[in-house]
Amino acid sequence: MAELAAAGTGGHHGAHGGDGRRDFLRLITASGAVIGVGAIAWPLIDSMNPSKDVLALSSVETDLTPIELGSGITVVWRGKPIFVRHRTEKEIKEAEDVQMSQLIEPQPDSERVKAGHAQWIVLIGICTHLGCVPLGNKPTDPRGEWGGWFCPCHGSQYDTSGRVRHGPAPLNLYIPPYAFESNTKIKIG
Amino acid sequence: MAGLHKSDIKNPVLNWIDTRMPVFTMMEKEYGSFPTPKNFNYFWNFGALAMVTLAIMIVTGIFLAMNYTPNTEMAFDSVQRIMRDVNYGWLIRYVHQNGASMFFIVVYVHIFRGLYYGSYKAPRELLWIIGVALLLAMMATAFMGYVLPWGQMSYWGATVITNLFSAIPLVGTDIVQWLWGGFSVSNPTLNRFFSLHYLMPFVIVGLVFLHVVALHITGSNNPLGIDVKSPQDTLPFHPYYTVKDSVGLCVFLAIFAAIVFFAPNMLGDPNNFIPANPLQTPADIVPEWYFLPFYAILRSVPNKLGGVAMMFGSIAVLFVLPWLDTSRVRSARFRPIYRPLVFVLVAAVVVLGMVGAHRPEGIWVVLGRVATTYYFLHFLVILPALGILEKPLPLPESISNPVLPRRGGGGGPLPGGVPAAPMEKP
Amino acid sequence: MSASTLLRRLLPAAMAASVLLAAPAVRAEEALPHEHWSFSGIFGGLDLAAAQRGFQVYNEVCSSCHSMNLLHYRDLAGIGLTAQQIKDIAASKTVPGPLDDNGDETTRPGTPADVFKAPYKNSKAAGAAFGGAAPPDQSVLLNAREGGADYIYGILTGYVDPPAGFKVPDGLYYNEYMPGHLIHMPQPLHDDQVTYADGTKATVAQMAHDVTTFLYWTSNPEAVTRKRMGVRVVLFLVLMAGLTYTVKRQIWSDVEH
Structure with a gap:
């Protein structure tokens, strides 16, 4: 095909036919060759994108009923740990009442939970410092000074909204895309 | 011989590369x-x-x-x-x-x-x-x-x-x-x-x-x-x-x-x-179609070692083909006996392919043996003999002037004993 | 006739012959019935309604013995089921869940990402239940049988009384289209065995036709896309062949040959 493209612009000139018509024909042929090569390349490139079986697991549904008040569970979503925690009234209040000026990355709690479901906080359980998985889902885990999560690697601490309160982590824990299917079921992804 | 290549390429970047490694000159040449x-x-x-x-x-x-x-x-x-x-x-x-x-x-x-x-x-x-x-x-x-x-x-x-x-x-x-x-x-x-x-x-x-x-x-x-x-x-x-x-x-x-x-x-x-x-x-083990002729040769010989040897031999014979064919004329166009025999060879290979696709019973066994025999006969006996027996047609003077040499007597085969124009050195 | 014209005529014949060789020996059994299939031919599509009815037959009849390990419930979108229908079908199955904290096996309702639930734990268990002859997995069954759709349809509709004098051993059944006429599977389909939601009458022939359509799809889920893409690709290449040939004629116009 590349040869063809080269042929299209080749310097040899035949003796017959109008120059314009001939050049146009060669241009069309060369463009066709380029389109053909592009069309061959796309399936190969696309074959490296996530396949259907991978995409089928790209969202997980989680039942919230077994999660006791004050504790959390870890579910795996796209190979990452997801924390789903059932917050107590006290924890919600602490998260809502904090002064923005005290936060490393200021963000109100209301932006980190779904409206009407403030008792549920869903986070990607990966410390924003160097990628360790923080502790704190079980009430018996160390949860740090702010009652959220504590990263055992370098001592970063997060509050009950998953916001970083003590370095070295620079950012709050990320929130995965999720939605409530019903009051007791969420779909992550 | 070391030294930079003198490149004729106009584009300065390509020229720079070509001077140091004349791949573009080579591509142009080849x-x-x-x-x-x-x-x-x-x-x-x-x-x-x-x-x-x-x-x-x-x-x-x-x-x-x-x-x-x-x-x-x-x-x-x-x-x-x-x-x-x-x-x-x-x-x-x-x-x-x-x-x-x-x-x-x-x-x-x-x-x-x-x-x-x-x-x-x-x-x-x-x-x-x-x-x-x-x-x-x-x-x-x-x-x-x-x-x-x-x-x-x-x-x-x-x-x-x-x-x-x-x-x-x-x-x-x-x-x-x-x-x-x-x-x-x-x-x-x-x-x-x-x-x-x-x-x-x-x-x-x-x-x-x-x-x-x-x-x-x-x-x-x-x-x-x-x-x-x-x-x-x-x-x-x-x-x-x-x-x-x-x-x-x-x-x-x-x-x-x-x-x-x-x-x-x-x-x-x-x-x-x-x-x-x-x-x-x-029930039926058949190789892919492109192996069928060779598979048929394998099965045409009732002896295990013999069959394997014949099968590999059918490829091996191709390696020495340039010396088995003794004719001095290349193209079958000018070889009146060789030309139909190439098609017989093709037919033999096609038959072998069909034999390979069927169970070795009845007519298929016979066909397989006949075709196998011809295959080897063609390369090992016919080709060496043809160089001596066959009288090639007169060859054209050149590619751009593909008419027969006038002295050759216009179209008919050369008189006996006169070799057709041998392979000239380029 | 010059050598090259001769060659040009012989060559396609030789090539066609060698291609035909690949078609294995014709079976010396009953000629298979020739049904009209929605999916046959270059422009053949897929009768989605038939495929969906076929899935119902598989789900209610075949799947009690045959696994379909290459299919996932999510794949059913390919025969036009909606996401909700797929979710409901999957959820109606109980599949093995993760090990619990004691290391014991658990079960859970299926999800669209799950493989079709198999009737037996593994092929050994399936074999044991059928005296050693495990029912074959049906995922690519249609492609795995010479004759394809016609063969599957033939087997499903081919249970007839054996000819006089033909001895059918215990545990085997007579089938017109089975090579050797003896099959381990008892007649699987009977009239009105399933109730079609669309009111189609569930005769043996109808169910056989539908489930064969479904099995064509499970064997060749890409077929409709493939053929549609193929028409475009071949047309494009034929056009390009014409264009390059014209350009070739122009370029060669000043060469005497």
Whole structure:
């Protein structure tokens, strides 16, 4: 095909036919060759994108009923740990009442939970410092000074909204895309 | 001889590169202005087609390998996952699967071209020998590739073919166990076949490079089989043959695509949709169509070692073909006896292919033996004798003046004893 | 006739012959019935309604013995089921869940990402239940049988009384289209065995037709996309062949040959 493209612009000139018509024909042929090569390349490139079986697991549904008040569970979503925690009234209040000026990355709690479901906080359980998985889902885990999560690697601490309160982590824990299917079921992804 | 190359390339960047490493000058010399006989017919497309097919096979193969699992427990399912879940996986796999058949069709036509027009004769013997080595490398690659999907035909094909080596006296069993890495075709076998199936195409690329190097030293043969005598006999490769090859390529790809998209399993065997089962042999074991003639030769000999020897001999004889054919005329156009015999040879090979597809019973046994006999007779007896017995037709003066030499008496065969114009040195 | 014209005529014939060789020997059994299939031919599509009815037959009849390990419930979108229908079908199956904290096996309702639930734990268990002859997995069954759709349809409708004098051993059944006429599977389909939601009458022939359509799809889920893409690709290449040939004629116009 590349040869063809080269042929299209080749310097040899035949003796017959109008120059314009001939050049146009060669241009069309060369463009066709380029389109053909592009069309061959796309399936190969696309074959490296996530396949259907991978995409089928790209969202997980989680039942919230077994999660006791004050504790959390870890579910795996796209190979990452997801924390789903059932917050107590006290924890919600602490998260809502904090002064923005005290936060490393200021963000109100209301932006980190779904409206009407403030008792549920869903986070990607990966410390924003160097990628360790923080502790704190079980009430018996160390949860740090702010009652959220504590990263055992370098001592970063997060509050009950998953916001970083003590370095070295620079950012709050990320929130995965999720939605409530019903009051007791969420779909992550 | 060290020193910078004086490049004629205008573009400053390309010129800079070319001065230090004259790849562009080389490309121009070998594929641009390369003097090529002007009288090629479309049979001369098939070398380029084979090269393109090789490229297609390597590219699709690399992407398939990203998703294939060479493990007996998972291989079959991993191929089906490619077909079902990987984006365009079915397309890539069907192109690769049918590409093997297309590759053999193209190469068999290419070989026929060589036989018909005497392209194997001096000074192109080495070119031909590298070509036969390419055929062997292709066969090995295709055989190992067919094992990878781990269906019933994969498994039993691998079992039967590897067992051929057990015919070797004394060390046969040891060799077969060495090939298997065990006591039957099993996981180690699949692993090494995958590894080698990935390696071999690059060996083939190396051989193709040598094939082209040899070709560009001797220059191409042509339908008249006579040597190039003057610049009037040739055309620059580009644009004349680049565009002619492109025409053939488009037609070839259209046929290839029609098979891939409309009948992708036409050339396959239904049994290969059944996962390999080492305890149950399918009722009819048939190799892929491109191996059928050789398989028929194998079965035509009632002795195990004899059959294996004949089968390998059928390829081996091609290596020495340049010296078996004693005629001094290349093209079959000017060989009145050889010409029909090439078609008899083709017919014998086609018959062998049909024999290979049927159970060795009744008429098929007879046909197989007759065709096998002719195959070897053709190369080992007829060709050496023809050089002496056959009176070639008079050869044209030159490619650009393809009329018969006037003194030759206008069209009739030369008088007895007078040799046709011998192979002139270019 | 010059050598090259001769070659040009012989070559396609030789190539066609070698292609035909690949078609294995014709079976010396009853000629298979020739049904009209929505999916046959270059422009063949897929009768989605038939495929959906076929899934119902598989689900209610075949799946009690035959597994379909390459299919996932999510794949059913390919025969036009909606996401909700797929979710409901999957959820109606009980599939093995993760090990619990004690390391014991658990079960859970299926999800669209799950493989079709198999009737037996593994092929050994299936074999044991049928005296050693495990019912074959049906995922690619249609492609794995010579004759394809016609063969499957033939087997499903081919249960007739054996000819006089033909001895049918215990545990085997007579089937017109089975090579050797003896089959381990008892007649699987009977009239009105399923109730089609669309009111189609569930005759043996109808169910056989529908489930064969479904099995064609499970064997070749890409077929409709493939053929549609193929028409475009082949047309494009034919056009390119015409264009390059014209360009070739122009370039070669000043060469005497």
